[in-house]
Amino acid sequence: MRSDKIKKGVDRAPHRALLYATGIPKTEMNKPFIGVASSFTDVIPGHVGMRELERFIEKGVHTGGGYPFFFGVPGICDGIAMGHSGMHYSLPSRELIADMVETIANAHQFDALVLLTNCDKITPAMLMAAARVNIPSIIVTAGPMHSGYLKGKRLSLVNDTFEAVARHRQGLIGDKELGELEMCACPGAGSCQGMYTANTMACVTESIGMSLPYCASSLAISSEKKRLAFESGRRVIELVKKGITPRKIMTKKAFENAIRIDTALGGSTNTVLHIPAIAHDAGVKLPIDVFDELSKTTPHIANMLPGGQHYLEDLHHAGGIPAVQMRLSHLLHDHITVSGRKVFEIIGDAAIVDEEVIVPIEKAYHAQGGIAIMKGTLAPGGAVVKQSAVIEKMMRFEGTARVFDSEDEAIKVILEGKIKPGDVVVIRCEGPKGGPGMREMLTSTAAIAGMGLSESVALITDGRFSGGTRGPCIGHVSPEAMEGGPIAVLRDGDIISIDIHERRLDMLVSEEEIKQRFKGWKPAKPKITTGYLSRYAQMVTSAGTGAIMKSFGD
Known part of the structure; x- marks a missing residue:
C-alpha cells in the first residue's frame, strides 16, 4: 500500500508516533488509509448538510476495511459571490481546491480518496485532483x-430571485412579493434546483463514472443520499484492492459520454471550461470542438431549468442519469465506473419512469444538444452558447453593439432601461486574465430576462455565464480582450451577426478596419495587482483551453 511509506519500517517510528497521537488504534494501522476531503461550510447551501454525509462515508470506509482521515477544503457559493468583486475569486478557486487535495493526498501518502463536494467549482476541482493524484478515488456529490x-x-433560485430583481425594478412586483420569493425560493440544503452548473457537474461526474449511479440526482438530506455516501466509503476500499484508479475510468470515451449526457440535458456552458480542465489532468486531449461535434448528433431530451420547466428532483424521479443513459445508449461508449459495473450494465438495471421528463428520441425538444461552439471574426478561438435555452427567432440575430469594459458598467445601463430591442450587449475585459477570474454574468443576463428583453437583445462576453442563464447569451469569447482578441477593438455602433445554426459569430467590420484599430490598441491595465488573483492572471490560459493554469509541462 502507498501508505506503507509513512507507517512501515524502523525509520518510520516518528511517523507512527504522530499517527498514534491522532487516536488511531494499533489494530487499524495495517488497513488502507483513506483521505476524505470534505468541502463542508456554513456559507454554501449546497454544503451545509455535509456533516451528516461525512458520518456515513466514515461508516462505509470502516465497514469496507479502511481507516478514514478527514480534511477540509474551501468552497465559494457563486450565488452569494455574484454581482460584486467576490465573483473574481470563483473560477480561480477551482485551481486552489485541486492543488489543496493534491497536496494533502500526496503529503500523507493516502491509499485512496473520497471527495465530498457539491457546488460549481468544487466538483470540477475534486475531479481534477483525482485525475492528477491518480490513486483510487470516488466522488460524492451532496445532492x-x-x-x-x-x-x-x-x-x-435563478428564475424566481435573480430575474425577480429586474421585475421589481420595472414595478411589476412589489417589496412584499420580492420578500416572499427570497424567503421561499431556497427551502434548505442542497445545490440550486435546476440544471445550473453544480447539478450539471454532478451529472457529468456520474456520467464519467466517478460517482455511484443516482448520486447526481438524489436529493440532499435524503436517506438515499446517506446510503450512497455509505456505499461510496465502502466501495473505495474495493477500488484500492483492485487497483482501479481515476485515469483508468476517465478515458476519452468516458469524457465523450459525459459531454453527450451534458448536452442532452441542456447543461451549463461552464462544462466547456471544466471538462477540458479535468481531461488535461487526466492526460486526455479534449479540444472544445469536441463539444460541438457531439452536440450536433445528440438530441436534447430533458427540458430542465433554467430554459425549461423541470427540476432536478423531477429528473431523479424520472429515473436519473441511468435513465438518460438508457435513452442515449445507441450513442454511448461502454467503460468501467467506480461502481464496479460498466455503463451498459448500469443501463440494464435502469428504467425511464416518466417520459414527460425524459422524452423519447422522436419527441426530442431539439434535434441537437444544448451546447454550441461558435467561431468567426469576433471569436476566432471560439465562443460558447447554450442553444437549448435560445428561442428559434433569436438563433439568427443581427444587432448593434453596446460595448462595456466591465459587467458593473453594463448592469447599471441595463437596469436603467437604456438597452433597447436590437441591441447586442458586449461585456469585455472579463475573461480569465482580464477579469481576472472570468466572472459569471448571471446578474446581467437575469436583468435582461427580467426586463423582458431576452427575445430581442443578445449578450456577448469574454467572461462566462451561470448555468442559470437563458436566452441568446454567448460567452467564453476567445481570444479575450486582454489577450488582444478582436473583441478588444469592438466599438459602440458596430453591427454584430449571430448565427447559432451555422455556428458563426462575426463583427461586420472590414479586416482593414480591424487592423487599423489595433494600431492604437494597448491592453488595459490589470484590475488587480496584488495577491492570488494577480498571480492567477499571469498564469491562467484562455477559456478555449479550459482556463487551466500554465505549468512547465504545458
Whole structure:
C-alpha cells in the first residue's frame, strides 16, 4: 500500500508516533488509509448538510476495511459571490481546491480518496485532483435542493430571485412579493434546483463514472443520499484492492459520454471550461470542438431549468442519469465506473419512469444538444452558447453593439432601461486574465430576462455565464480582450451577426478596419495587482483551453 511509506519500517517510528497521537488504534494501522476531503461550510447551501454525509462515508470506509482521515477544503457559493468583486475569486478557486487535495493526498501518502463536494467549482476541482493524484478515488456529490414553493407555484433560485430583481425594478412586483420569493425560493440544503452548473457537474461526474449511479440526482438530506455516501466509503476500499484508479475510468470515451449526457440535458456552458480542465489532468486531449461535434448528433431530451420547466428532483424521479443513459445508449461508449459495473450494465438495471421528463428520441425538444461552439471574426478561438435555452427567432440575430469594459458598467445601463430591442450587449475585459477570474454574468443576463428583453437583445462576453442563464447569451469569447482578441477593438455602433445554426459569430467590420484599430490598441491595465488573483492572471490560459493554469509541462 502507498501508505506503507509513512507507517512501515524502523525509520518510520516518528511517523507512527504522530499517527498514534491522532487516536488511531494499533489494530487499524495495517488497513488502507483513506483521505476524505470534505468541502463542508456554513456559507454554501449546497454544503451545509455535509456533516451528516461525512458520518456515513466514515461508516462505509470502516465497514469496507479502511481507516478514514478527514480534511477540509474551501468552497465559494457563486450565488452569494455574484454581482460584486467576490465573483473574481470563483473560477480561480477551482485551481486552489485541486492543488489543496493534491497536496494533502500526496503529503500523507493516502491509499485512496473520497471527495465530498457539491457546488460549481468544487466538483470540477475534486475531479481534477483525482485525475492528477491518480490513486483510487470516488466522488460524492451532496445532492440538489428541493424546489421552493409559494402560493401553489414551485420556485427555483435563478428564475424566481435573480430575474425577480429586474421585475421589481420595472414595478411589476412589489417589496412584499420580492420578500416572499427570497424567503421561499431556497427551502434548505442542497445545490440550486435546476440544471445550473453544480447539478450539471454532478451529472457529468456520474456520467464519467466517478460517482455511484443516482448520486447526481438524489436529493440532499435524503436517506438515499446517506446510503450512497455509505456505499461510496465502502466501495473505495474495493477500488484500492483492485487497483482501479481515476485515469483508468476517465478515458476519452468516458469524457465523450459525459459531454453527450451534458448536452442532452441542456447543461451549463461552464462544462466547456471544466471538462477540458479535468481531461488535461487526466492526460486526455479534449479540444472544445469536441463539444460541438457531439452536440450536433445528440438530441436534447430533458427540458430542465433554467430554459425549461423541470427540476432536478423531477429528473431523479424520472429515473436519473441511468435513465438518460438508457435513452442515449445507441450513442454511448461502454467503460468501467467506480461502481464496479460498466455503463451498459448500469443501463440494464435502469428504467425511464416518466417520459414527460425524459422524452423519447422522436419527441426530442431539439434535434441537437444544448451546447454550441461558435467561431468567426469576433471569436476566432471560439465562443460558447447554450442553444437549448435560445428561442428559434433569436438563433439568427443581427444587432448593434453596446460595448462595456466591465459587467458593473453594463448592469447599471441595463437596469436603467437604456438597452433597447436590437441591441447586442458586449461585456469585455472579463475573461480569465482580464477579469481576472472570468466572472459569471448571471446578474446581467437575469436583468435582461427580467426586463423582458431576452427575445430581442443578445449578450456577448469574454467572461462566462451561470448555468442559470437563458436566452441568446454567448460567452467564453476567445481570444479575450486582454489577450488582444478582436473583441478588444469592438466599438459602440458596430453591427454584430449571430448565427447559432451555422455556428458563426462575426463583427461586420472590414479586416482593414480591424487592423487599423489595433494600431492604437494597448491592453488595459490589470484590475488587480496584488495577491492570488494577480498571480492567477499571469498564469491562467484562455477559456478555449479550459482556463487551466500554465505549468512547465504545458
